[in-house]
Amino acid sequence: MSVILKAENISKQYRLGTVGTGTISHDLNRWWHKVRGKDDPFLKVGESNDRSTKGNSDYVWALQDINFEVKRGEVLGIIGKNGAGKSTLLKILSRVTSPTTGEIKTKGRIASLLEVGTGFHPEMTGRENVYLNGAILGMTKKEIKSKLDEIISFSGCERYIDTPVKRYSSGMTVRLAFAVAAHLEPDILVIDEVLAVGDAEFQKKAIGKMQDISRGEGRTVLFVSHNMAAVESLCTRGVLLEHGKIKSVGAIDEIVKVYLTANAFPSTKLSEMTKRKGHQKLVFEEAVFVSENQTNNIIETFKDLQVKVQLKRNVTEPIRNFKIDVGFNNYMGDRVAWLSTETIVSDFNLDKEDSIIFIIRDLPLAPGDYTCNFFCMTNNEIADWLVEVMPFTVVEKDYYNSGKLVPKNQGDILLNYFIR
Numbered sequence: 001m002s003v004i005l006k007a008e009n010i011s012k013q014y015r016l017g018t019v020g021t022g023t024i025s026h027d028l029n030r031w032w033h034k035v036r037g038k039d040d041p042f043l044k045v046g047e048s049n050d051r052s053t054k055g056n057s058d059y060v061w062a063l064q065d066i067n068f069e070v071k072r073g074e075v076l077g078i079i080g081k082n083g084a085g086k087s088t089l090l091k092i093l094s095r096v097t098s099p100t101t102g103e104i105k106t107k108g109r110i111a112s113l114l115e116v117g118t119g120f121h122p123e124m125t126g127r128e129n130v131y132l133n134g135a136i137l138g139m140t141k142k143e144i145k146s147k148l149d150e151i152i153s154f155s156g157c158e159r160y161i162d163t164p165v166k167r168y169s170s171g172m173t174v175r176l177a178f179a180v181a182a183h184l185e186p187d188i189l190v191i192d193e194v195l196a197v198g199d200a201e202f203q204k205k206a207i208g209k210m211q212d213i214s215r216g217e218g219r220t221v222l223f224v225s226h227n228m229a230a231v232e233s234l235c236t237r238g239v240l241l242e243h244g245k246i247k248s249v250g251a252i253d254e255i256v257k258v259y260l261t262a263n264a265f266p267s268t269k270l271s272e273m274t275k276r277k278g279h280q281k282l283v284f285e286e287a288v289f290v291s292e293n294q295t296n297n298i299i300e301t302f303k304d305l306q307v308k309v310q311l312k313r314n315v316t317e318p319i320r321n322f323k324i325d326v327g328f329n330n331y332m333g334d335r336v337a338w339l340s341t342e343t344i345v346s347d348f349n350l351d352k353e354d355s356i357i358f359i360i361r362d363l364p365l366a367p368g369d370y371t372c373n374f375f376c377m378t379n380n381e382i383a384d385w386l387v388e389v390m391p392f393t394v395v396e397k398d399y400y401n402s403g404k405l406v407p408k409n410q411g412d413i414l415l416n417y418f419i420r
Helices: 024-035 086-093 126-136 141-155 170-181 193-197 200-216 228-234 252-262
Strands: 003-015 059-071 073-079 101-106 110-113 190-192 220-224 237-242 245-251 282-290 298-300 305-313 322-331 335-340 353-358 368-379 381-395
Touching: 003 024, 003 086, 003 220, 024 381, 059 220, 059 245, 073 086, 073 252, 086 101, 086 110, 086 141, 086 200, 086 220, 110 170, 110 298, 126 141, 126 170, 126 190, 141 170, 141 368, 170 190, 170 200, 220 228, 228 252, 245 252, 245 298
Parallel strands: 073 220, 073 237, 110 190, 190 220, 282 381, 298 381
Antiparallel strands: 003 059, 003 101, 237 245, 282 305, 305 353, 322 335, 322 368, 368 381
8 A cells, every 4th residue: 555644753843821933032043043044943942742740941842753654545543641742743734733843745635623613614504614614625516515415414413404503512513524524535534532522323423434434435544532442443553642752653452552551540559558447457468450461450341350469467366257358339439349258169268378369250341440449357357448449440442343332321331242
């Protein structure tokens, strides 16, 4: 496949503070360097784009030394934290803004959907905005007219198509904007996180359309999203941005794994927790999750999971009548699952062991954030009790290999079922 888009040494610098190009002294300094054939002096200063820290410079690099290629028919996922430079990169690729340094080389027409309602006039009707947006994307009136019925049908806004867009909800606006961009046959379709505005039904519809565009029609898609399941199901390759620089480029499943691992909850030893109850003769010292030989707090549904709990005894006498529980709570603090030595027959003996491993087959938790409760009882007395500690995340996947995602808010448990 031929290369349809190439980014060479792309960097973008912004000046912080008051909106404008800078002071007169800055402009004169730049002009004096230019007439002498020297580089812009302000390109040598500036800090990386870490929004969470206070810097010492008035200049910041939103992007720095970005290099990659996209082949015709490829779907490239661009992922990273908020402020990593994803939207800035797409704006440069879409010619909305120009890079400070570097060059974008493309072959063919680019259609972009960067923000809700981009290119729409609020006083014009949906139908008029279809023609306006199509013209902005470089289409002739005849081309737009031939696709009009298909665009309106896909958007699901038939009833309001002759109503001014200012009366549309954000969801309706993004539906119509996506329908225009997807149906007007661009060579490269650039999609930012706008699909997050649409409902679950439209997101599935939009992802299906993008798959048709890339696989069936051989066109190129650049896709930015925080929905890792959508990224994995749609994209073939990925670019991971961090503080305005490329951290990694490669197969999408590997890039997503790098991103999720880097954003895992920090591991905290249970022994460092101060809010606990019990007589402390036996305490929880540490716990880790192990899934497919990976040890972190990012877990996939329907994968085997081991919960390894390390214990510490503070007494020398034998411990009898013990009970160890591990509870899983959802983000609302509600109990969704429970593990206990009380209900499982095993040869585990606290006099011989100082750790216990709970093995879960095909973890059925739905995507979301969870915490754990650790409870230990000896001789019918509470020994140690920790509540809502050790946070972990269950990530989205195409669990049923159907090409569709499980809608959110459908419960905390996913059932491994089939139909016949």
